[in-house]
Amino acid sequence: MDIRLTSPAFAEGERIPRKYTCDGEDVSPPLTWDNVPEGTKSFALICDDPDAPMGTWVHWVLFNLPPETRSLPEAVPSDKELPNGARQGTNDFRKIGYGGPCPPSGTHRYYL
Template sequence: MKLTSSAFQAGGMIPKQYTCDGQDMSPPLSWSDVPDGTKSLALIADDPDAPMGIWVHWVAWNIPVTARALEENVPKRDALPNGLKQGTSDFRRVGYGGPCPPSGTHRYFFKLYALDTTLNLSPSTTKKDLEKAMQSHILGQAEVMGTYSRK
């Protein structure tokens, strides 16, 4: 699988509008080469450079297998009409929370997982819960990393 964003190059700077310094909206993501047998997709976005350890920015699952992209500014609701569900980030709210590093340049990993099932999880689901639910169901994965530092 391959995951990209039209908003930033892999390893490049994430534009301000996708951060706490801008509109705090999710960036556009697109993917290809989803493995045969995939029933749904899941997404985790996190920052391994946070001072207190990994900071989770986004948790989503049951992304339709027919989808090949998430448009920018995914609504911050626990369930969307297409079946996509979103859990709770480390900002303690549902949906995407953009980069907001306290200092320095941080890396933000967007990780997409192809699953052989759909998941029945609640809006209070965290990254840890999602990872546990995905165990033994991952058919493939891809990631794209962007960076951000505050001015």
């Protein structure tokens, strides 16, 4: 069984809407997931760009999400700890929380 992660803001393989990039509002997109294995203790989420010129670029580190969590709203605040106990790490922009795509020219893929 594989966890299925989706966003109501865009489909897999589509361009990430400008709103969620450094050229827009630079807020995190809404996310949902299902097909969670029984006995899951917590979730972690990492968003990265393996096509960055200097090596993989990390845009978001989120961990310790409670096991009953099945979604994240748009624009998760950039706090170290969220109200549900989840924690956010430092991204490669040297900021806590989400840092949207801001690539140089060329094709870039983003993975969550």
